[in-house]
Amino acid sequence: MKIKKRPEPVQKVKQRRDGVLQSLVTGVPYIQFLGIQFDRLGDELTAVLPYDDKLIGNPMLPALHGGVTAAFLEVTAIIELSWAMAWADMEAGKLDEESPNIRLPKTIDFTVDYLRSGLPRDAYARARVNRSGRRYASVHVEGWQDNRSRMFAQATGHFLMPQRDD
């Protein structure tokens, strides 16, 4: 009987994944400016935008700024795409956890569909990579607040993938 290789300790796996995700997110000043965080369960990411007064666009309602919603969904799409791209290398231990040096995809176009006004509360978003080729990728993002089934905005974007060295 062949002796199976011992699986990696779970803490080590988590530390590696969280480390790569953190450096990906904290490296971008604009993500920090908006205060966006990412929750991770395995490879699934959920973006969280904690409420802040500076995110308001209509002080009378009040409602989140449409540009904040667009930016939040675009950030979610870019991080999801970069994360999906980096996953294989990360799991193979080819990335430096402290500074993984992942090149970001560039947005070609981004279309936001505003379904209801953004309430002055935390917002959440998840992106799905519908197609990811060597050069282009198409990503769909859903944003919601209190109820997962009641989206307040959705978006579709196309991205130019960074050229890989290998």
Next chain:
Amino acid sequence: MTDETRDRQALLARAFIEAIPHAQALGMKLQDIGDGRAEIVMDYDERMIGDPATGVIHGGAVSALMDTCSGAAVMAHPSHPMGTATIDLRIDYMRPAKPGDAIKAVAECYHVTRSVAFVRATAMDADEDRPVATATGAFTIETGGK
């Protein structure tokens, strides 16, 4: 419209834009407004960098500028809407904005119905002949009556 009412309208529109907390947070300055057109400038700011390797502004900040400028153009339409909200906005990114340059957005509300306004917008850096991004959007028209 007399010059006086025009000035007054421009003043109100300016106050309205400057009362938007997120526009303030990004340092947006309204340069020109009236007759369904608006022009807003946003200075380069390191907090808005999207790609730390190049220092290029994040697309999201350009989106926020385009959205604000488009909404302002709707508010400046001669039909005098009481308010507006974005229904949809599509942005095409033509090229990265030059790090260090201010970004200027110009929006034009080119058609309105009783309930919908149609807008196009362009964003540019110092090289105004080559736009950084363009946008098209549909906005609601709030008449206050409901």
